[in-house]
Amino acid sequence: MSGANAIGRFAQFIRFSHTIFALPFALGSMLVAARGWPSLRILGLILLCMIFARTTAMLFNRIVDWNYDIENTRTSGRHLLMNKSAAVMVCIISALFFLISAFLINPLCAILSPVALIVVCFYSLTKRFTHLAQFYLGLALSIAPVGAWLAVTGSFAWPPLILAAGVLLWVAGFDTIYATQDYEFDRATKLHSLVIRLGIPRSLQVAIALHFFAFICFMLFGYVAQLGLPYYAGLLVMLISFICEHRVARQASIDAINKAFFTSNAIVSFVFVISVAFSVFFGL
DSSP: OOHHHHHHHHHHHTTGGGHHHHHHHHHHHHHHHHTSOOOHHHHHHHHHHHHHHHHHHHHHHHHHTHHHHHHSGGGTTGGGTSOHHHHHHHHHHHHHHHHHHHHTTOHHHHHHHHHHHHHHHHHHHHTTTOTTHHHHHHHHHHHHHHHHHHHHHSSOOHHHHHHHHHHHHHHHHHHHHHHGGGHHHHHHTTOOOHHHHHOHHHHHHHHHHHHHHHHHHHHHHHHHTTOOHHHHHHHHHHHHHHHHHHHHHTTOOHHHHHHIIIIIHHHHHHHHHHHHHHHHHHOO
16 A cells, blocks of 8 residues: 555544644634734644644544444444554554643643543543533534643633634534434434434524524624624624535435535634634734
8 A cells, every 4th residue: 555545544534634623713713812923833833733632532533433433334434444453553642742742832731731632532432421422522622722822822811712612512513413414323322412312303403503602602702802804704604604504404415414514614614714814914
């Protein structure tokens, strides 16, 4: 197997393309905290922490869900991309690199890094005992903007916490939509999720409510972070994307849900960081 092919298979195994969901919120938080670009050193370490934390979490998820993924038609091909022993080894290495990267940022990031690692990995276990698994995933991704802010400033503040609340609700909403694909499988294997608890129609209604409150948090973030008109123009695009996502989700088609999941949420995260950047760099 060529090196390029191996890298491609690994990226597919950990769904590297989905990095675009959390990374823009970390970068947006970083830009606001620094009121521009931080030092190249801090920028590089933030990116390394994001990459290693997500890689660790995704590998941990694949490892603990190995047998479930083989049985699930939607995920049955995952184990063919990488063998389990290699996944365990790379997971451990990635976790160590994350801890080292956080240690090099500042003392507070170093102290909190093991906690962050536990939170992002713990999500993979939640479907075994709680119907709130979607909220745990939201919590895991909401660490990104807080961590980026801490990397730049070394202290907590309201803007990243409000943004983190928005990310938590946003992720919980879109993962609820995504989980409707696995309704029959999760029910048969006695796995837990909001969709299993409420059923698909009510879950989609809850997802709308979650995205409504996420949007409120994103608006409040713009206010407390003193962002300008470009940010609020971006919010309008994000709102349209939310509406389109929920209209597509009602089609109850796996292909449609996948399209809504990736395209709509990629637009939300991309527009967020671009609108923040315009507000910060051009002072509008």
